[in-house]
Amino acid sequence: MKIIIGQGSCGIASGAKKAEAEFKRLIDENNLNVAVSITGCIGSCYLEPIVDIIDNDGCLTRYVHMTSDKVEAVVNSHLIGNKPVSEYLIPESGREFLEKQTRIALKNCGIINPEDINDYIAAGGYQAVKKALLEMDGDMICKEIEKSGLRGRGGGGFPTGKKWIQVRSQQEPVKYIVCNGDEGDPGAFMDRSVMEGDPHKMLEGMIIAGIATGAQVGYIYVRAEYPLAVHRLQVAISQAEEAGYLGNNILGTNFSFQIRINLGAGAFVCGEGSALTASIEGNRGMPRVKPPRTVEQGLFGKPTVLNNVETFAHVPYIITHGAKGYRQFGIEKSPGTKAFALTGNVNNTGLIEVPMGTTLRTVIFEIGGGVKNGKAFKSVQIGGPSGGCLTEKHLDLSLDFDSLTKAGAMIGSGGLVVMDDSTCMVGIAKYFMNFTEHESCGKCVPCREGTHVMNEILEDIVNGRGTVEQIDMLQELADTITKTALCGLGKTAASPVVSTIREFKDEYLAHVVDKHCPTGSCPGLRQIVIIPEKCRGCSKCQMVCPVNAISGKRKEPYVIDVAKCVKCKMCLDSCNFDAIVEN
Structure with missing residues (x-):
């Protein structure tokens, strides 16, 4: 047992x-x-x-x-x-949560011991490396990856095979493989779970990338806030070296490959390729102007394959089962599966993996078990700070790169934050813009200054100081930042604001015109009122009000002038009859 x-x-x-x-x-x-x-x-x-x-x-x-x-x-x-x-x-819902998924990258997570290479080998691990080394050459590997249609799972969706072919074609003898494990989106933990639960699969994908392109050194860039992932990667690398799958003359061949771990300090911008490689080099993590692209001049100025953890985790399956076997999942232009971190106001939170093309309705209401506490579904934020909000009309939208782009959103790394009808969408926009402003590297003016100004405007709106003109200003600033920011993160920084204005403009107008948050979520827009039925007319609240915002006659209900009220709550604290409330 x-x-x-x-x-x-x-x-x-x-x-x-x-x-x-x-x-x-x-x-x-x-x-x-x-x-x-x-x-x-x-x-x-x-x-x-x-x-x-x-x-x-x-x-x-x-x-x-x-x-x-x-x-x-x-x-x-x-x-x-x-x-x-x-x-x-x-419970039955827990079994259904797993049974309704299709797993490739996450297949071994929760099944094998991530600190025992023998468990991985028993599950078919490193068979793809054997096949790539002993039965294929670099051209064959690159073409198989290209035929599979695998697209980068880190957000951009760039064809992986095309990237590998470009690096292989470079005449420079020194090349690098870099794995982006710098998962910075709030609510996203797909890559972390792979590194913690099945680190060898990612390593195997990197080794195959090295065989395909002629690279002999790989770097894993992982944030230091993932100590468990770092530990298990270190154990996995050591075990793979001892077993002969890493190091010199792998499996008795002439191919050698080393993998090193580089810890990041948690900067969101280091998820961008050129900023990431700059950080590995010991420089400040800031994007650079392109071209040249990473495939031409990446890490240490050499041709570099840069993919994220989940992308590399798909590679062994493709090599083992072939492009045709991989294409049985997903849709024509977005084959395979995608992992999502399902969080927020949903019953079954966690990590899921489904075929590309699965609908939001399936993910949220079948796998996720629906919205918590029987509340109504309002929106889902997909793609983190670079993504956008989708609503009920999008529930039957196919989850794939192209369909989401057309809808004004993006898959991103795979975060899915579900929101119910008690969520203030202006507040959501404020949350993501605050995150983006603080995570901006500051190199380019549009992102550095634009996100700051947008955040200030949203601060005004959620605190009752906003105007209708500021909504238009948000859209103008968003357009400017999107068109002129230096890197992909800057270009998508305004997406949550743009999508919430597009889908929930009535909430913005309620905040700036009526000075009211429809969900009651914004503290700055809450009003303190007196309930006439409970008021005894004792005048105690009137006496403690520092701005004379309360009027009335003794033994009759008093009234608060919300325009004068500064929300100090002294009246609320003084009332002995629970007649004063904040709503």
């Missing part, structure tokens, strides 16, 4: 380490012949800690929310009494 405990970042944060320690303690106390192992996140983050028990016949029982206080009951009933504890078992 074997126990497997989910220990991605989400599982550990939910108490998986304590559960593991309790299982081991009780197994030792009872002299049970049960092995305890770990795995990464299977994607059902809302059910963590997750514990799988596999009996001697290979049957799996999955427990959820398995905190340390529940372990003893499982040990006594299941491990000793051979009777599962039904109240802790995964």
Whole structure:
């Protein structure tokens, strides 16, 4: 019998380490012949800690929310009494969450031990490297990747095969493979989960890229805020070197490949290719003017393949099953699958992977289980700070690169933040613009100054100081930034504002004309009012008001002049009859 405990970042944060320690303690106390192992996140983050028990016949029982206080009951009933504890078992919705997905990049996450290369090899790992080295050459590999239609999963959607062919064609003998693990979008954790749950798959993709292009050195750029991912990458690299899949003369051939880890300091702009390579070189992470492109002069001025974690994780499948096998998933112009981080006001939050072309309705209402607390769906922010908001009319929109671009949004790295009808869309725009302003590298004026001014305008609007003219100014600034910013991140910085104005202009007008937030979410627009039915006319509120905003006669309901009110709340604190409220 074997126990497997989910220990991605989400599982550990939910108490998986304590559960593991309790299982081991009780197994030792009872002299049970049960092995305890770990795995990464299977994607059902809302059910963590997750514990799988596999009996001697290979049957799996999955427990959820398995905190340390529940372990003893499982040990006594299941491990000793051979009777599962039904109240802790995964619910039907949890099984459907996984069953309705199609996994390539995430296939092994939550299944294998990410710190044991033998688990990866047993799952078919490194077979693609063997095939690439012993049965194919660089041209064949590049053409197979090109035929597969694989597009970069980091946001831009550039054809991966085309990029590899361009690097291979360069005459420069020194080339580099760079993996972008600098996942900076708020609410996005796809790459982190791959690095924590199946690091060898990403390494295998990088090695194949090296074989295809003639590069012999690879760099993984990962933010230092991902300590678990960094640790497991270090373990994986060491094990791959020991097993002969990395280092000199891989598998007895003339091909050698080294992989190094470079820690980033968490700058959002370092997700942009030229800023990322500048950071690896030891310089400040700032984008540069192009051309030359990274494929011509990238890291240390040499031709460079730059793809993100998820893109490399698709490569072994393509080499093993061929382009035709890969194209059975997805749609013609966007083949394969895509991982999304599903968060926000949705019942089943976590990491999912679905074929390209799947609709938002399927993702949110079938896999995600619908909006929390039975509330109405309002919008979904897709693509993080570079993306846009989609509404109910977009629920049947195909999730692929081209369809989303036409709708004024983008896949980005794959963040999906679901919002219900209590969400203020002006506030959402303000949140993302504040993030973008603070993450701007400051190199170009449009992004540095434009995002600052847009953020100031939004600050005015959510605090009741906005005007109709400022809405027009936001759109003009957005247009200027999009057309003139230096890098892709700057060019898309205004997207959340543009999309929310396009889809929810009535909310903007309510903020600037009526000085009212329809959802009551903006503190600066909340009004303090007196409920006539509860007011006793004691005049206590009038006496404490510092700006004389309250008027009336004793023993009759008093009234607050909202134009004069400064929202100091002294009246609210003074009322003994709960007659004054903020709404």
